[in-house]
Amino acid sequence: MEGPIQMKDIHIEERVVSDHKAKITARGVQVYYGTNHALKDVDVDILAGTVTAFIGPSGCGKSTFLRCLNRMNDTVSSARVVGEILLDGEDIYDKRVDPVQLRAKVGMVFQKPNPFPKSIYDNVAYGPKIHGLTRNKAELDEVVESCLRKAALWNEVKDRLQAPGTGLSGGQQQRLCIARAIATSPEVLLMDEPCSALDPIATAQVEELIDELRSQFSVVIVTHSMQQAARVSQKTAFFHLGNLVEYGETGQIFTNPKDPRTESYITGRIG
Numbered sequence: 001m002e003g004p005i006q007m008k009d010i011h012i013e014e015r016v017v018s019d020h021k022a023k024i025t026a027r028g029v030q031v032y033y034g035t036n037h038a039l040k041d042v043d044v045d046i047l048a049g050t051v052t053a054f055i056g057p058s059g060c061g062k063s064t065f066l067r068c069l070n071r072m073n074d075t076v077s078s079a080r081v082v083g084e085i086l087l088d089g090e091d092i093y094d095k096r097v098d099p100v101q102l103r104a105k106v107g108m109v110f111q112k113p114n115p116f117p118k119s120i121y122d123n124v125a126y127g128p129k130i131h132g133l134t135r136n137k138a139e140l141d142e143v144v145e146s147c148l149r150k151a152a153l154w155n156e157v158k159d160r161l162q163a164p165g166t167g168l169s170g171g172q173q174q175r176l177c178i179a180r181a182i183a184t185s186p187e188v189l190l191m192d193e194p195c196s197a198l199d200p201i202a203t204a205q206v207e208e209l210i211d212e213l214r215s216q217f218s219v220v221i222v223t224h225s226m227q228q229a230a231r232v233s234q235k236t237a238f239f240h241l242g243n244l245v246e247y248g249e250t251g252q253i254f255t256n257p258k259d260p261r262t263e264s265y266i267t268g269r270i271g
Contacts, residue, residue, distance in 0.1 A: 025085070026086075027043050028082070030081070053250065070103050070107075087102075087106065107184065113173035120165045128143050133185070148179050152205065182216075189217045191222065203228075229254075
């Protein structure tokens with residue numbers, strides 16, 4: 001377990017993101033699992049070109065909300081989502097929206113690396129193939145190389161692209177999953193605790209990668225590690241008991257939170 005963050009110990013580099021527009025707008029979002037009211041009345045704007053971290057204790061609703069953003073909750077039969085979530089002004093829950101196409105636009109990387117039981121090449125090529133994004137093998141080769149480069153994996157795997165993705169180390173597998181997620185040219189990349197199964201060196205590599213990816217994608221990361229949120233994000237949202245308690249600049253959330261519940265969590269009094 002990491003120790004609690006002390007307010008006075010935090011020195012966060014502030015980045016200017018005021019000119020970034022809202023990529024995702026959520027208003028009045030509530031989620032029910034059967035009779036359990038898991039998420040209550042969430043309003044938030046997620047900005048383009050920014051890493052947004054969702055923090056909070058286990059079971060607070062942060063992963064539930066993340067899964068609302070690409071309709072992963074559709075796969076849970078007892079789940080019901082109420083409210084409005086707009087991607088570039090379009091309602092993602094509109095009946096005319098195909099969830100498969102939506103997930104090509106809003107990619108996701110899960111907690112545990114989950115490469116397909118296919119070659120490294122085929123893991124990355126899978127999305128572009130099923131969505132018809134390339135016209136020939138040369139274009140597909142280009143996409144695979146480009147995504148592996150963006151995921152800082154190309155130099156490690158370029159000589160064994162036909163080897164199984166499952167044969168890579170844990171950190172390499174997670175970077176392969178990131179390459180796979182960005183291969184459909186998504187606009188938003190969701191990451192649910194992407195480093196929790198990784199060692200510190202692999203975690204540092206993924207964090208560095210997240211910082212590079214925000215120039216091309218809006219990145220939303222759920223993390224249990226406040227240190228990680230402080231390192232990688234420009235915006236932070238604190239969830240507690242199904243409520244979005246506070247949302248703002250990461251530096252402000254960690255050094256001068258407005259809500260006493262946020263301060264209690266950051267200093268380790270609740271968690």
